[in-house]
Amino acid sequence: MRTITKALLDDLLAQAARSERGRVPYRFHEHDEPVQRMLNAITPGSYITPHKHENPDKVELIAVLVGKAAMVQYSPEGAVEEIHLLEVGGAVLGVDIPPKVYHNFVALTPCVVLEIIQGPYHADTHKKFAPWAPAEGSPACAAYLAQLEARIAGAG
Numbered sequence: 179m180r181t182i183t184k185a186l187l188d189d190l191l192a193q194a195a196r197s198e199r200g201r202v203p204y205r206f207h208e209h210d211e212p213v214q215r216m217l218n219a220i221t222p223g224s225y226i227t228p229h230k231h232e233n234p235d236k237v238e239l240i241a242v243l244v245g246k247a248a249m250v251q252y253s254p255e256g257a258v259e260e261i262h263l264l265e266v267g268g269a270v271l272g273v274d275i276p277p278k279v280y281h282n283f284v285a286l287t288p289c290v291v292l293e294i295i296q297g298p299y300h301a302d303t304h305k306k307f308a309p310w311a312p313a314e315g316s317p318a319c320a321a322y323l324a325q326l327e328a329r330i331a332g333a334g
Contacts, residue, residue: 180206182217187244187290190219195288199314200224209299216293220247220285225319228252228282228308231275236296236304240264241272245289248330249273252280256310258326261333264291280308284326 186204193202201220207213220226228250231238240249242264251260262270263286272292275281283291312318 182243182292187217187219190217190290191221191244191288194219194221194224200285201226207297207299210297212297214293214295214297214299217243217290218293219244219288219290220283221288222285223323224285225314225323226282226284227314228256228280228311229305230278230280230308231295231304232278232306234296234303235277237277238275238293238295239272240275240283240294241292242266243290243292245285245287247286247289247291248284248333249275250282250284250326250330251275252308254280256280256308258329261330263330263333284323284330286330 190202190204194200201218201224204217204219206215244266246263246265246268249262249264250258253259262273264270264272307313312322
């Protein structure tokens with residue numbers, strides 16, 4: 179058995195704080211396994227491009243283990259449909275995301291989430307990025323993330 183310890187979570191948060199992307203994954207799986215399981219440590223300001231899992235369709239579960247994050251669900255056209263605040267000790271600890279639903283999450287504090295998604299992982303089919311959102315690393319990311327954070331603050 180492999181354990182998820184406070185020391186591991188603290189180490190991942192420290193790595194995320196030093197990372198250029200502001201986040202770091204920790205995989206428990208190999209890419210060819212039928213169930214993908216990982217921890218994702220993320221710091222505020224890290225941008226995750228909205229995406230969905232389809233063709234092949236995959237369900238995904240995300241649960242917060244440390245800190246606070248917002249899970250955002252979008253319409254196919256890019257309108258925000260739902261915002262769920264995930265917080266340790268809060269009312270919502272996780273979300274189960276059906277296939278074909280655009281989503282992303284935003285770190286509101288340094289946080290670690292547990293992600294479980296169907297595998298196997300293939301980079302070319304795992305995620306379908308939203309055509310209406312800026313891609314990670316593009317100049318438009320900061321403004322898009324700032325608008326999203328303002329929307330989340332208004333919802334909280």
